[in-house]
Amino acid sequence: MNFGQILLESFRSLAANRLRTGLTMLGIIIGIASVVLMLSVGDAVRAFINKELAVLGSNQLIVQPGTPTEGGARRRTNEAPTLTIDDAYALADLPSVRGAAPGIQGFFQILYGDDNSSSTVIGATPAMFAVRNWKIDRGVALADADVRSANRVIVIGSNIASKYYYQRDPLGLVLRMNGRPFTIIGVMAGSGRTLDGTDLGDLLVVPISAIPVVMPRPRTVQYIMAQAKDETLMQEAEDDIKELLRDRHRITGEKLDDFQVTNLASIAATGEAIGAGLSIGLGVVGAISLIVGGIGIMNIMLVSVSERVREIGIRMAIGAKPKHVLVQFLSEAVVMCIVGGMIGVALAALGTWGVNSTGKFEMELSASHVMTAVFFSTAVGLFFGYYPARRASKMLPIECLRQD
Amino acid sequence: MVVIELNGISKSYVTGDVTTPVLHGVDLQVQRGDYVALMGPSGSGKSTLMNLLGLLDRADAGSYHLDGKEVTTLNAAQHAEVRNETIGFVFQSFNLLKRMNVLENVALPLLYAGMGRAKAKLRAQELLDQVGLAALGHRMPNQLSGGQQQRVAIARALVNSPPVLLADEPTGNLDTTTTEEVLGVIDQLNREQGLTIILVTHETDVARHAKRLVRLKDGRIVFDGAPALVTGELSEGPPRASSAPSGGSDPSSGGAWGQYL
Numbered sequence: 001m002n003f004g005q006i007l008l009e010s011f012r013s014l015a016a017n018r019l020r021t022g023l024t025m026l027g028i029i030i031g032i033a034s035v036v037l038m039l040s041v042g043d044a045v046r047a048f049i050n051k052e053l054a055v056l057g058s059n060q061l062i063v064q065p066g067t068p069t070e071g072g073a074r075r076r077t078n079e080a081p082t083l084t085i086d087d088a089y090a091l092a093d094l095p096s097v098r099g100a101a102p103g104i105q106g107f108f109q110i111l112y113g114d115d116n117s118s119s120t121v122i123g124a125t126p127a128m129f130a131v132r133n134w135k136i137d138r139g140v141a142l143a144d145a146d147v148r149s150a151n152r153v154i155v156i157g158s159n160i161a162s163k164y165y166y167q168r169d170p171l172g173l174v175l176r177m178n179g180r181p182f183t184i185i186g187v188m189a190g191s192g193r194t195l196d197g198t199d200l201g202d203l204l205v206v207p208i209s210a211i212p213v214v215m216p217r218p219r220t221v222q223y224i225m226a227q228a229k230d231e232t233l234m235q236e237a238e239d240d241i242k243e244l245l246r247d248r249h250r251i252t253g254e255k256l257d258d259f260q261v262t263n264l265a266s267i268a269a270t271g272e273a274i275g276a277g278l279s280i281g282l283g284v285v286g287a288i289s290l291i292v293g294g295i296g297i298m299n300i301m302l303v304s305v306s307e308r309v310r311e312i313g314i315r316m317a318i319g320a321k322p323k324h325v326l327v328q329f330l331s332e333a334v335v336m337c338i339v340g341g342m343i344g345v346a347l348a349a350l351g352t353w354g355v356n357s358t359g360k361f362e363m364e365l366s367a368s369h370v371m372t373a374v375f376f377s378t379a380v381g382l383f384f385g386y387y388p389a390r391r392a393s394k395m396l397p398i399e400c401l402r403q404d
Numbered sequence: 405m406v407v408i409e410l411n412g413i414s415k416s417y418v419t420g421d422v423t424t425p426v427l428h429g430v431d432l433q434v435q436r437g438d439y440v441a442l443m444g445p446s447g448s449g450k451s452t453l454m455n456l457l458g459l460l461d462r463a464d465a466g467s468y469h470l471d472g473k474e475v476t477t478l479n480a481a482q483h484a485e486v487r488n489e490t491i492g493f494v495f496q497s498f499n500l501l502k503r504m505n506v507l508e509n510v511a512l513p514l515l516y517a518g519m520g521r522a523k524a525k526l527r528a529q530e531l532l533d534q535v536g537l538a539a540l541g542h543r544m545p546n547q548l549s550g551g552q553q554q555r556v557a558i559a560r561a562l563v564n565s566p567p568v569l570l571a572d573e574p575t576g577n578l579d580t581t582t583t584e585e586v587l588g589v590i591d592q593l594n595r596e597q598g599l600t601i602i603l604v605t606h607e608t609d610v611a612r613h614a615k616r617l618v619r620l621k622d623g624r625i626v627f628d629g630a631p632a633l634v635t636g637e638l639s640e641g642p643p644r645a646s647s648a649p650s651g652g653s654d655p656s657s658g659g660a661w662g663q664y665l
């Protein structure tokens with residue numbers, strides 16, 4: 001009995017009971033579709049997080065004031081005025097660090113001509129543009145002179161430029177921040193959400209010396225963004241920063257740091273882990289539905305075997321060996337699973353297309369997930385089809401023939 | 405030449421705690437080319453004997469030489485092979501597979517024997533020609549009359565050229581006319597090709613077609629002789645000592661079927 005004949009007979013007997021076959025396959029279809037979709041969702045989340053991190057800039061470390069105590073009382077990071085602009089300049093000289101930029105930000109009412117809006121404004125030094133990988137589209141970035149003289153100049157994001165200065169050149173125009181006039185000197189390129197939830201295109205950047213935020217002590221800052229020379233130096237940079245700041249802040253021995261360093265590589269790793277965890281978790285959900293579908297297959301195959309006992313008897317009487325009977329029923333289960341798996345993949349593709357067409361989230365169906373699905377559907381068919389098929393093959397011909 | 409030799413074959417059925425003996429040490433020899441009618445009242449064990457002869461069931465004790473080979477010790481797969489190559493079955497209820505057309509039904513034993521589909525179909529068509537159903541190969545079994553279905557079953561039984569045909573009440577579901585039609589085919593197979601035939605029946609009219617009558621009662625052979633000696637259901641002739649068949653053509657002389665035997 002060759003392969004083609006076995007397949008032909010499988011399709012024929014599955015087709016003889018279309019409704020039952022369809023309903024049984026539905027379990028596999030849903031199972032495979034959910035496995036594939038869930039794996040894709042996990043991947044998409046990972047890709048999304050990586051993309052967000054890329055917008056933020058690479059190899060970054062954030063230094064914030066405050067004590068990094070886990071548990072127990074901890075002062076809110078921004079309340080302790082321990083970091084200064086001079087700390088930032090000192091950090092920039094570390095060999096493992098490419099740049100370090102101090103920052104102060106606040107929420108202000110902005111008046112663009114007649115338009116009124118509230119936005120976060122960042123007070124920064126020119127170093128911030130390098131560290132955070134901000135690119136200037138038109139005009140210029142902040143200059144050291146702007147910081148030194150606390151010039152009221154501002155660099156705006158691309159979204160703001162297109163929203164408030166539609167078809168006009170914003171360069172040289174004046175906007176008002178808390179009533180004070182700031183001259184627009186540059187427009188940044190790009191947009192996209194950053195980790196703190198704001199959009200790159202919505203940024204407003206002024207010299208750190210000109211931002212109307214009152215700090216508890218002179219020259220103190222809210223945070224310092226530092227950038228390691230490359231990704232292999234992230235840990236070294238973190239250690240160097242800690243050592244230098246402890247030294248500058250005269251913290252010795254067992255005393256706790258009065259600052260904390262957040263390594264964005266670890267955030268990236270966390271993001272990666274979240275994506276992977278999501279893939280696994282959702283994959284398990286899919287796998288459970290696949291198992292449920294497999295049990296459905298087993299159930300129906302058992303029914304099918306007991307319904308076709310006479311057929312089995314006839315086949316045995318004319319020379320079917322146990323292995324012929326085994327293969328016949330096993331192939332019916334596997335055919336059902338593979339066809340169901342293919343429909344499931346098609347369904348997942350449709351779902352992916354649906355998600356992508358909303359434009360909010362990007363998903364793709366990777367070949368490896370499709371392979372996984374095909375592999376699993378075959379495995380489910382073999383696993384859950386084996387027992388019924390074996391049962392059929394072990395029957396005595398006379399017992400089969402005696403049944404009606 | 406002895407094609408079937410049973411020695412001390414016993415069989416009982418166990419249902420729960422109750423053991424029902426069905427055959428008590430049956431001895432039987434059948435020569436190649438013989439035509440044996442197996443008769444007996446219900447419960448006499450004739451169907452059980454038939455199932456054992458056809459390797460559809462296993463005996464509890466005794467030996468069974470089929471075509472010179474001891475078969476009681478073979479495993480399930482080997483039994484399947486023997487059924488495929490050495491025995492053709494014809495059942496009372498035809499037992500055609502309803503999802504396959506007539507030609508595929510006839511070809512199926514060849515597929516189990518490992519023959520390719522195209523070759524098997526050609527061979528199956530030859531058999532359909534011989535049972536006079538050449539044009540019906542593409543019909544489904546349920547589109548045929550009972551007599552036609554039984555002729556398809558005979559074609560299927562013989563497609564792999566077995567030396568022995570076992571027919572379990574082959575005319576039990578047929579009317580008088582089609583009974584004669586089917587028996588005609590079977591008679592011809594025995595006469596022209598020397599096919600060994602064992603046929604279970606209730607009807608003396610059917611048994612008269614055979615060369616030899618074996619009557620079973622309560623699991624024992626109570627009569628073995630020429631059917632002409634039997635005048636009615638209840639009459640018992642003198643047992644025949646020898647199992648040698650009367651007459652019968654030489655198997656090698658063939659006829660239309662000879663080339664396959």
